[in-house]
Amino acid sequence: MSVFFCKNIRRTITLLSASTRVNSRALSLSLCCGALKTPVRAVHSSAMPDHKGGGEPSLFTPPLEVRGMTCLDREAFSRTVTVPALRAQKEVVGTLVKSLKKVMLQLPGVKRVMEDDDKHRLLLLDPTRVSSPNSFSETESQALEKLGVPLDFQSHELQLTYENLKADEILRAVLPEGQDVTSGFSRVGHVAHLNLREHQLPYKNLIGQVIMDKNPGVTCVVNKTNTIDSTFRTFQMEVLAGDGNMVVKVRENGLPYEFDFSRVYWNPRLSTEHERVVDLLHPGDTVLDVFAGVGPFAIPAAKRGCNVLANDLNPESHRWLMHNCRLNKVEHRLRVFNMDGRAFIRGPLREALPALMKATAGVHIVMNLPALAIEFLDAFRDLLGHESDQKQSISTLPQVYCYGFSKKEDPCKDVVDRASASLGILLDGHCSVHMVRNVAPNKEMMCISFPLLKEVLFSRCSETDALEEPAPKRQKCEEPE
Template structure:
């Protein structure tokens, strides 16, 4: 027997059903019960409560929750997410349809792949149904004053219809799918770094059993992503890359990226690239003026070197990783700056004590600025001692000493003080009064990436115990110095 239902529910403007819809012949009784249960499940009271006194019809907050059967799924079955829900709708004359939709843009349904306007259930060409968001509209009083006034001005009845809407996997958001699949109470991740066509994730241990499903969902829900990878170990501080496994999609690791107007290409599995450093790359490059010289000690594939060269600087770029070195050269050609960049495949210390040492004496005689970029946060501070006694003859003036931009990590409660102290200890000179510290980003809880900027002190750069074989030249005033060639 079909359970009774209160007239207040049957006569609700949202339901728009008659008792005949429930009191059907025996052969349709199952369908009637199903409709009844569907409607009651959308109310705040359980099904059994519908046999009692009047209830207020309020749509279920978790209306979009996928079926419970998908919980624990490790191999994606898209069909299992299909469900039918009931949503409110307004019957609108086609002559004012566009105006009404515009007026109700805050209340209309907004789901991936779901139209806001559908055919009228009576299939009348004079009317259409505008589907509403059940989380925002549960009765005629849910409309704002402006929305209600618009409906009156367009002679649209505020009587709510009900519309049975089929939701599929494609209509669900990434978070909804993953929350439905992964065990309850565990963290659900849908965040990733986008590197060209590659989505790079850092999954936690409890998410690994679902890694392939997660990868497929990320690829499905993000247009342009054709490969999803997961980092399987820590970054190799020597070559700054990490092992990864493909979770979904093609195994093409050669990414094409555009950052700050500059094009880059590289094998993401064999070099270091972090899309979160785009703003930092731009910040430092904007400090470099045309005609200045940049020594990029840990250049990677060129995110500092290439734009600096494009802005008119002379660049000497180095990286120990042979793959980074190869893609650095490739990106210089790609951006037509290969004549402005000299590339090296050396250890950072060897680069400072080799090419940097060879170029500095002539550069310090000029007026164009000299910058040294050291972006290897895990180890860069340890390379600062390479500047000790690097040169033997002091320049004609002190104002053109090289400016160092050194990156590092800090877990200290006061990261600014921490990184300055460590930089001072490494370079062998107190930098507290002659440096600035820039916060780059938070890498992990209680772990910040910082940039220490300072001029290399002449007490550090020039050796005091070097025996001069010739008399020292007369010290020139800074304004008398000439530009380097």
């Protein structure tokens, strides 16, 4: 079939497809490749769109019979396809692969160069990009001519299996057409953590198995089954695939951590924020970490040469925090507590603060519990009693980094207003606000930073007239921070 004839067929089909909504690319490919000895089998016209609702279809769509599968049958994904190939002398193959890299076949587990005979090799081409000699760019055509490769297309038959498909291609083929497909997840060590939607739940075990199959090193896949408990910042989870081992090993900003992911809080999306705050510290500073978790602020601060008092209410977090101190060889720089955050502020932090404020080194108070931390700020009111009781002048004011969620249209103003109300002073002009990340639509995680002013720390009345300590507040956290 001549190139001219191919062009006319392609033009005709394009006009037809505008009114009939036929996949013109698939049809033109199968017709224009009539010059091949064996026709190229094009992408099926009903190929699933990607999970965002558009985009190019998969190069080779899995068989339609897999739609609705809930128990993974890997054999059902096998199929035979035929692709175009160029025959070239083996001496020029290396150069030819570089010249044609944009149009060569790219499928997981499939070799792009196949042996033909002792002197020749077959270069497999992507049929969605190459349908005739006219498909090559000018640069590619010149390279073929220079290397003496004839534009005589051959067809090559491939046996494709489950192993040649990507996770999102498999899930698009299996889940109901038109529904959102998830192949995204948070990875914590060997555990992949999903947040499945209701329509995906009938396929949850298949999804878990596919995620594990397609991601080397993942040996357990879990799905979150409820909101975070704001007391210990943990959530219930269901094992979808794998061995169920929840004790993970991770590295964040170059440091190792170990913990039971099912019993403590850990968010891999906060590594940049941990690094940002730690970069503000200097050797010899003191860090008071009110909600320390397993140590993502406390451990790197100690590694930086800071002295750290780290607290967490969750007994499991406390245990793994001590373990991670030993793991990173910083136990000599940390004192670890297992207390309610308000009790820690009114106890160990209060005891340490007067001496720290009379020294010249920096003092930093970290409060990373976005669902509740701002409500704990009132614990600093009149914390140090009457200023006249201090025997020496104050050299350093503590710097606070307090995290909070906001759903307001102006999240910066929201956290400033709430923090001001909790402290009992106006923070405008005395604070800065940093947007950490978007947690959910219309929900931001913010960090407000400010010095603890004397007006907050010291009372104007005698210590016996100080305000009574408020009872701790509890609430549910809708999203992981």
